[in-house]
Amino acid sequence: MRVLLVDDHPLVWSGIRRALEALVQAAPALGALEFHAVRSAEEALALAAAPCDLIVLDYHLPGVAGLTALAALREAYDDALVCVISGSADIAIVREVLDHGANGFVPKAYSDEQLGRALAQVVHDRAYIPFEYLLAEQASxxxxxxxxxxxxxxxxxxxxxxxxxxxxxxxxxxxxxxxxxxxxxxxxxxxxxxxxxxxxxxxxxxxxxxxxxxxxxxxxxxxxxxxx
The missing domain is CATH 1.10.10.10 (Winged helix-like DNA-binding domain superfamily/Winged helix DNA-binding domain)
Known part of the structure; x- marks a missing residue:
């Protein structure tokens, strides 16, 4: 499974990688993990010639960011799953990224265990929304x-x-x-x-x-x- 992480904070990289390593160990059919991390959407777009199964995209990036970055990566990596991560807990962002083609949204505040479960659901079910956001949507x-x-x-x-x-x-x-x-x-x-x-x-x-x-x-x- 080839994964591309787009995040400008290297400290985030290790947590994402640990979660993905646990995911492929639990599901051998996914194949060996090929993990690549870049700091910007521009760098990610430069790699678009290579196939990718999953993109983990930070919503807040330097340069091209947010919905613009999501749209560009969705266009460049047509077959890839895209999961957006963010330190912001704003439900409006969740709505926006799903409306613009993301397969899931994961808060950066998640523990490694929560992150692993969320990414597994994106990969296996092609969708993940935090339970608290589902409740908010039901209430609204x-x-x-x-x-x-x-x-x-x-x-x-x-x-x-x-x-x-x-x-x-x-x-x-x-x-x-x-x-x-x-x-x-x-x-x-x-x-x-x-x-x-x-x-x-x-x-x-x-x-x-x-x-x-x-x-x-x-x-x-x-x-x-x-x-x-």
């Missing part, structure tokens, strides 16, 4: 929204193409990336995404991610039912 939305088994039923309302689009949304692909993957027009992708959002009663990608994670926790199959 209308009680009229679907939950539990009703969410499972709404999956059955999707067409086969919409299921494909939803699976690629879970991977964090942009509309353009989904269009390339499915060989369809970007406008067609936008129409499918809008239809999926209507079925689930959401208005953004981060809300969609929360609904899927909640449904996965409520269903007998767990979150893995929604893997791509």
């Amino acid at each position: 939305r209308s009680s009229d929204g679907p939950a539990g088994s009703e969410l499972q039923a709404r999956l059955a309302e999707l067409s086969s193409r919409q299921h494909e689009v939803l699976a690629l949304l879970r991977q964090g692909l942009s509309n353009k990336g989904i269009a390339r993957r499915l060989d369809i027009a970007e406008g067609t992708v936008k129409a499918h995404v809008s239809a999926v959002f209507r079925v689930f009663g959401v208005q953004s990608r981060h809300q969609m991610m929360c609904r899927l994670l909640e449904a996965g926790a409520a269903g007998s199959g767990g979150a893995s039912e929604f893997r791509a």
Whole structure:
């Protein structure tokens, strides 16, 4: 498993590496760990010719940072999972990064054990949102929204193409990336995404991610039912 860490604080590197080493030891099918760390998004973009399975991206970087860095890396590493880390505990940042294609968000305040569990979920389930943010999202939305088994039923309302689009949304692909993957027009992708959002009663990608994670926790199959 090839991992690229983008963080300008070398002290963070050792903790991330320890968590990843434990992850590949627990899941040999992932292969040997190839770990690379750089201090800026610009350095990461310069390495884009090499394949990458997982990018761990600090939200606050010198130079290109935040959503701009996320968008650039998502475009350059189309098939990679992207997990954003941050010392800020602002729920607005969580919403923004998920809406812009991140597969997960992990607070830097996490212990090594918490970090390892979070990265494992990103790798295995292609999504991770801290539980406290899921609770905040539940509290902030209308009680009229679907939950539990009703969410499972709404999956059955999707067409086969919409299921494909939803699976690629879970991977964090942009509309353009989904269009390339499915060989369809970007406008067609936008129409499918809008239809999926209507079925689930959401208005953004981060809300969609929360609904899927909640449904996965409520269903007998767990979150893995929604893997791509």
